[in-house]
Amino acid sequence: MRRYLFFIGLLFSFKAVVAQDRIVFDDRANLISSQVEYLLSEKLKQNDISLSTTVDIKEKCRYYFAKIYKSENRIITEVENCDGKLLGSKSNGENLLSSNDEEKAIVIYYAVLDIIQNPTMLDEDLSENKQEVSANINSEHDSRYFFAPTSFGLKERxxxxxxxxxxxxxxxxxxxxxxxxxxxxxxxxxxxxxxxxxxxxxxxxxxxxxxxxxxxxxxxxxxxxxxxxxxxxxxxxxxxxxxxxxxxxxxxxxxxxxxxxxxxxxxxxxxxxxxxxxxxxxxxxxxxxxxxxxxxxxxxxxxxxxxxxxxxxxxxxxxxxxxxxxxxxxxxxxxxxxxxxxxxxxxxxxxxxxxxxxxxxxxxxxxxxxxxxxxxxxxxxxxxxxx
CATH class of the missing domain: 2.40.160.40 (monomeric porin ompg)
Structure with missing residues (x-):
């Protein structure tokens, strides 16, 4: 009986891993244009991962959640699972903003793929404190105080x-x-x-x-x-x-x-x-x-x-x-x-x-x-x- 329960649990775990076949991006560095999105989507399809712009809450755990943001002079890519657990983080250097669309798509693709294939992987200079890394992500409420506006804008849509x-x-x-x-x-x-x-x-x-x-x-x-x-x-x-x-x-x-x-x-x-x-x-x-x-x-x-x-x-x-x-x-x-x-x-x-x-x-x-x-x-x- 114990062995049976073990295999059942293993089967569900396997299904959960296989079922994660979609990814959404929260682009807070303004890197992903429509052309970059297209190129990135085509590359991710090679790994049976579809890029999505919306999340079906009923199937939330089919998604990876990627965030791209700027920290000091670096572009950081992070990927979380549906429970908000940080799977990994990659620093994409300082020159990504000035790169062409194809270079941006390639860099983001390999950063995301590395994290997905090697969960809990962090860059050496980011791995000392995961909470500190997460804290660098932009606040969702940075466009307003109580009522007064900041100089930061809302993102499109x-x-x-x-x-x-x-x-x-x-x-x-x-x-x-x-x-x-x-x-x-x-x-x-x-x-x-x-x-x-x-x-x-x-x-x-x-x-x-x-x-x-x-x-x-x-x-x-x-x-x-x-x-x-x-x-x-x-x-x-x-x-x-x-x-x-x-x-x-x-x-x-x-x-x-x-x-x-x-x-x-x-x-x-x-x-x-x-x-x-x-x-x-x-x-x-x-x-x-x-x-x-x-x-x-x-x-x-x-x-x-x-x-x-x-x-x-x-x-x-x-x-x-x-x-x-x-x-x-x-x-x-x-x-x-x-x-x-x-x-x-x-x-x-x-x-x-x-x-x-x-x-x-x-x-x-x-x-x-x-x-x-x-x-x-x-x-x-x-x-x-x-x-």
Missing amino acids: ELYYNSIYFLLHDIQYGLTDNFSIGMGTTLFGFPVYFTAKLSIPLKEKHSIALGDMMILGTYGTNFFGNLGFATYSYGDSHNNLTIGAGYLNVNNNDITEANTGSLVGNFSAIVRGGPFFYFLTENYVFNVNSREYAYRERMLPNGDYTYDEGEYNLRRTLWYGLTGIRFVRKNKELVSWQIGLTHVLIAPGNIPSPYDSPSWDPYGYRNEKSRMIAFPTLSYTRKFKLE
Whole structure:
């Protein structure tokens, strides 16, 4: 009986090995063009392995999962099984990015084949710590902090969903590896906004992005706003900081009752605290206009009193930020949760002349003080890789 069970187990093990006849690539180094994909597919067919762009979850263990990414000046190829176990890793050197399509296909093919035929094989300079190798893989959530964008872009056909309190809903879609568009609104459908972002990778650890967010009122509300912005990010996919600047223009509308034109400054950062959590913060500084009123009473020469009322725009400085922790699902890295605090500091503005005088009463704003507000924040994100 024991021998029978042994052969049954051996048979299933043999079937599991034979059944792994497909491979999918997560190309994070932008190496695999359509021509490279074709050449690579033809070479893999010689080993009875078909290259696939999608995964049938019901048959997940028929697939190898290959990742190609850039670490410092090297291109790294890794292959995992369906349980996420690292089968091996190969360094493809420094010159692969400048190679032609055929050379790229050949190098990737032999790297993958070596790993598949020799599981647990790592390059000598990568074999000291498998977790460290795995940690170099790009984060699936490196295009956003809580809400603010980084200079890193989504890959082509990646869809990113972000919700704060499940009241604000935001989606972003990668049209190419460097250009994405998106939109968002609240649970109530007011307002609605549309976004576009062009990411421009520079040298190692340096990226910039240009973007725009247009905000519209709904339900017939007279509201329009537009924020054009530029960002610079320094760091890698897991640890980085972003400095951004833009110009926000809001029309004279039903909500603010004043035109607002303001420079907007942004500082955001994220630091990896462990395999599955990060510390992050994003902060904005800008000015807001509000329409305020003042009044005064004057005694006329004949002894009568007259009442005067004036209006003016009060320009306040506002610091808005979110700070907290991101948790990435251990068994599903495409999902993350963010918890923390939203903090708002409102600094009083200067009352313009002539209303900043003892004869005018600006409805109590003369003694207005800075106000700090803080409340909990919860957000959920999910990336979808569409094929």
